[in-house]
Amino acid sequence: MTLEILTPDKKVYEGEVTSVTVPGTAGSFEILSNHAPIISTLEDGRVTVRAGGKGEQRFEIKGGVVEVINNKITLLAEGVAG
Amino acid sequence: MANLKEVRNRISSVSSTQQITKAMKMVSAAKLKRATNAIIQLRPYANKLRDILSNLSASLEESSSPFIQEREPNKVLIVVVSSNRGLAGAFNANVIKTANQLIAEKYSEQLSKGNVSIVAIGKKSQDFYEKRKYNVIGNNNELYTSLTFENASVISEAIMKGFASGDYDRVEVVYNQFKNAAMQILVAEQLLPLPRTVQVDEGASKTDYILEPSQEEIVNELIPKSVKIQLYKAILDSHASEHGARMTAMDKATENAGDLLKALKLSYNQARQAAITTELTEIVSGAAALTGG
Numbered sequence: 001m002t003l004e005i006l007t008p009d010k011k012v013y014e015g016e017v018t019s020v021t022v023p024g025t026a027g028s029f030e031i032l033s034n035h036a037p038i039i040s041t042l043e044d045g046r047v048t049v050r051a052g053g054k055g056e057q058r059f060e061i062k063g064g065v066v067e068v069i070n071n072k073i074t075l076l077a078e079g080v081a082g
Numbered sequence: 083m084a085n086l087k088e089v090r091n092r093i094s095s096v097s098s099t100q101q102i103t104k105a106m107k108m109v110s111a112a113k114l115k116r117a118t119n120a121i122i123q124l125r126p127y128a129n130k131l132r133d134i135l136s137n138l139s140a141s142l143e144e145s146s147s148p149f150i151q152e153r154e155p156n157k158v159l160i161v162v163v164s165s166n167r168g169l170a171g172a173f174n175a176n177v178i179k180t181a182n183q184l185i186a187e188k189y190s191e192q193l194s195k196g197n198v199s200i201v202a203i204g205k206k207s208q209d210f211y212e213k214r215k216y217n218v219i220g221n222n223n224e225l226y227t228s229l230t231f232e233n234a235s236v237i238s239e240a241i242m243k244g245f246a247s248g249d250y251d252r253v254e255v256v257y258n259q260f261k262n263a264a265m266q267i268l269v270a271e272q273l274l275p276l277p278r279t280v281q282v283d284e285g286a287s288k289t290d291y292i293l294e295p296s297q298e299e300i301v302n303e304l305i306p307k308s309v310k311i312q313l314y315k316a317i318l319d320s321h322a323s324e325h326g327a328r329m330t331a332m333d334k335a336t337e338n339a340g341d342l343l344k345a346l347k348l349s350y351n352q353a354r355q356a357a358i359t360t361e362l363t364e365i366v367s368g369a370a371a372l373t374g375g
């Protein structure tokens with residue numbers, strides 16, 4: 001499944017991932033392959049991206065929204081640190 | 083005939099001016115590239131946000147978000163986006179003119195009651211409206227030193243707060259939209275309340291999303307984001323336009339300086355030639371006087 005993390009200033013991440021954990025407003029949740037279509041708003045917090053053998057990558061995001069459809073995850077964040 | 087020394091001085095002053103305008107043109111060209119890049123970077127984010135919102139647009143109608151509620155425009159806020167520096171042709175003059183026109187045509191009544199406020203982005207519009215005793219709110223001249231979404235959000239958040247608390251009933255933004263390096267389109271658009279862009283794609287089948295926490299809350303969350311994006315886009319557009327306008331203006335100036343130099347060199351050479359001719363005539367006639375005895 002593919003993940004895109006976008007901010008208004010730049011594209012932060014783009015690529016194949018195996019799972020993503022996001023800080024949803026209704027609670028943190030993990031998105032795995034073949035997740036049902038979802039739109040959720042996000043709190044300030046940590047996004048953890050796991051991509052196959054490449055280990056984990058973490059991003060501190062400042063609010064946003066995530067959309068998952070057909071194994072394509074688009075995460076819009078207002079700001080990203082690290 | 084023009085004085086030789088005078089002409090020489092003018093030539094050196096014009097050519098140093100030409101060097102400056104040429105350098106400014108190059109700097110603007112480089113900055114323009116960066117500014118247009120920023121617009122391109124923003125596009126995927128803005129498009130996605132619009133897609134998600136339009137997917138939820140059914141609930142947009144009954145949303146309770148204060149930012150889409152139409153009110154009688156008793157108090158109006160105009161955001162005028164200009165630049166900090168001049169030497170960009172009619173760039174700043176145009177945007178101020180458009181803003182004034184907008185006020186005169188749509189909000190003259192509010193103006194006479196003193197209910198028109200201005201948020202100036204850029205020193206040029208700030209100076210203009212402060213000098214004319216408009217109600218100018220805040221000072222945003224620092225924005226251009228680091229033009230990021232975060233810094234622009236500070237302005238849009240303040241505006242939204244004012245709108246929500248009833249300080250203004252309508253917010254319009256006036257700016258130069260970037261078309262290409264040589265062309266800017268002056269635009270006045272309504273920022274708040276958010277115009278309802280009802281573009282229901284009949285063909286597109288809507289996906290059944292799981293919505294967390296709820297449709298209503300997502301919409302309420304996304305509307306302010308979309309307002310911020312709209313203002314940020316306006317500022318980025320204006321920023322790119324500024325450099326485009328300056329580049330064109332400086333290109334013209336360099337060209338004019340070139341023409342001027344050409345004319346000056348011609349008259350310099352003419353003066354030099356005339357001086358030589360006079361000298362020669364003097365020598366020849368002097369010699370003739372001696373031998374002719």
